[in-house]
Amino acid sequence: MKKRISLICSLAVIAAIMVSAAIVTHAAAKKEPYKIGAIFSVTGRAAPLGTPEKEAAEMFIEEINKTGGVNGHKIELIIEDDGSEEGRAVMAAKKLVQKDKVLAVIGPSTSGNTLAIVKTFEESKTPLVSCAASVKIIEPVQKWVFNTPQTDRLAISKILNYLESKKIKKIAFINDSNAYGAGGRAEIENLAPQRGIQIVAKETFGGEDTDMTAQLTHIKGTDAQAIICWGTNPGPAVIARNAKQLGIKIPLIQSHGVANAKFLEIAGDGANGVVLPAGRLIVASQLPASDKQKKVLLKFKKSFQAKYKKDVDTFGGHAYDALNIVLGALKKSGADKTKLRAAIESTKGYVGTGGIYTYSATNHNGLSPEAFVMVNVVNGDWKLMK
C-alpha cells in the first residue's frame, strides 16, 4: 500500500513537472518577439536624415511594447547603421535578412542606398518599406519594395502647379549630384515640357561643395524666372546663402528634402523667401482643424519632443510611418513574410505623418500630391502658403 502511494506520488510529481514544462515552453512560444530590421544612415553624410529616423523608430517601438506589442508579441527592432554608404547598406541588408531572419525591414534613409539593396529583398522575398523618396524605388513596381516619403514626382507636380499659378514659364534647375538630386532632375525633365515650362539652365553641385556662386552666376546670366534647387542639406542651404550674396531676385524654390529646422539655421537670412513643397509636419500647428492629419501630427510631435527634448522633422516621420504600416499589416498577417507583404499592399487610408496612405498592386508609395502643402520661409520660420 505504502509502495503504491509513493508510486502515485512520484507519478504525480513527474506529471506535474511535464505539465509545467509544457506550459513554460508554450508560454515561451507565445512570447517569441517579432523581429523587424531597420537600416538608417546614423553616421556619414546623410546622418541628419538617419538620426531622427532612428530616434522616431525607437520611440515608437518603446510605445508599442509598453502596450503589449502586436497580437501579444513584443517587437524586437534591430537597427543597423549604413554610414551613408551603399556598400554598408548592402551588408546590413544581408545581415538582417540572412542572419537575424527579420520579417520586414524599414529604411534605408537615402534613395541611393535603397536602390542598392532592392535586389536583396526581391531575392529573399522580404518586405522592405524604405524611408527614401526617389520614384525609382517604386517605379517600376517591385513586388517586395514600398516607401513612405512623398516622392520627388509628387513634389515636382506640386511645384509645377505653383509655377503655373505664378505664370512662370522659364526655370533654372540646380541639383545635388546624388541619387536624390538626379531623381528630381529626371522628373522635372520629364514633367516640365508637358506643362509648357522651359528649363533654361541645368546645373549640379557635389554634396560636399561649399561654394555654389559659380553655378548661380551662370543661372543669373540666363533669363530664368525662378530657380529650383534639388538636394539635401547642407548644399541647398549654401545655395540659399550664395543666392542672397549674389543679389538674385528671382524666387528660389527648394525641394521637400530641406524641410527641417537645420536648413533654417544654416541658411540663416538666406532662407527667407525660399518656397518649397513640404509635408504637413513642419506647419502642423498652422493647419486648419478640419485637416485629417493634424491630430496625428501633433501627437507625434509632442511625444518626440517629450522624449528627445528637440523638434521632430519630416525624416523622423518617414520612419514612424514605415513602422506603423509594417506593424499594422503584421497585426493582420502574423509572422509570415508573404502574407505580411500582401497585408502591406492592402493598407488603405492609413493617416500618417507624411500623408494618407493607400497602397495597391500598382502604387507602392500610397500618396497623392495632396500629401504636400506649399510653404515659404518668413522671418526664419515656416509659413503655410494659402
Next chain:
Amino acid sequence: MTLTSQIIQYLLSGLVMGGSYALIALGFTIIYNGTNIINLAQGEFVMFGSMMMVTLTKADGLNMGIFPAFLVAVAATGLLALVFERLAIHPLRNADPISVIIVTIAASILMRGAAMLFWGKDAFPLAHFSGDKPIDIYGATILPQSFWVIGITLVVVVALIFYYKFTLTGKAMLACAVNKTAARLMGINVESMLMLSFVMSGMLGATAGIIIAPITLARYDMGMMLGLKGFCACILGGLGSSGGAIVGGLMLGVLESLGSGLISSQYKDAIAFMILLMVLFLRPQGLLPLKEMMMGQSRS
C-alpha cells in the same frame, strides 16, 4: 548679367576658395619639408580650427568676440598639432615615410570621429567678421568675408617669406628641409624644428578653416575635402615648394570656378583633377618646383 561680370564673379569666387586652398597647401608643405611625410590629417586641422571657432563664438557657448576667439582657436589647433606630433609622429621617427603617412590617415579618421561625437553631425554657420552685406564690383558681388580671406592669406604668405628669409629659426627650418644630417651637424636642434613645423602647419590649417567657414559653413567632415584640395594644390605647384603651394592653391580655386561656370558644373571636380593629371604628365615636378626655388634662394 553680362559675360564680363560673370567672369569677374567666377574669378573672385575662385580666388577666395583658392586662398584657403593655398593656406592648407602651405601647411602640407611645411610638414613635408620638415619630415618628408604627407600629413593627411592636415584637413582635420582646418576642421578643428573652424569647429573651435563655433564653440568659442556661439551665443550659448563661450560667446567670445571674433578676434580673441580667432587667436584662441588657432593656438588650440597649434597645440593639437603638437600633441599629434608627440604621440603619433615622433615615436615613428625611424619608420618608413609610407608607414607614417598611413598613421596620419588613421589620425585623421580618429579626429573626424571625435569631432562628430563632440560637435554632432550638423553644419554650423559662423558669424562673418564684418557683416554679410555683399559688395558690388562691376556687376559681380563679393562678401566682405572674401576680403578677409584674401587679405589674411596675403599677410600669412608675407609673414612666412619674412620668417624663412630673415629669421634664424626660419633659416634653420629650411636647413632641416634641405639636409637633416647636415643641419644637425651645424648645431640645429632638428627635433624641436620638427615640432615647430607641426605647430605652424596646424595653425595655418586652423587659420584657413576660420576665415573660410563663415562663407562655407563648418562641419565635422569638412576637413577631408578641403585637405584633398590642398594636397592637389601642393602637387600642382610642386610638392615641397611654398611658392608652388600658393600658386597651386589659387590656380585650383580659379580653374574650378571658371570650369563649373563656363563649361559645366557637372564636371567641376573632374576639371580640377584633369588639370592635375595634365600637370603630372607634362610637368611632374609641378609648376614651381622646390629645386628651382632653392637655387633661386642660394643665388639671392
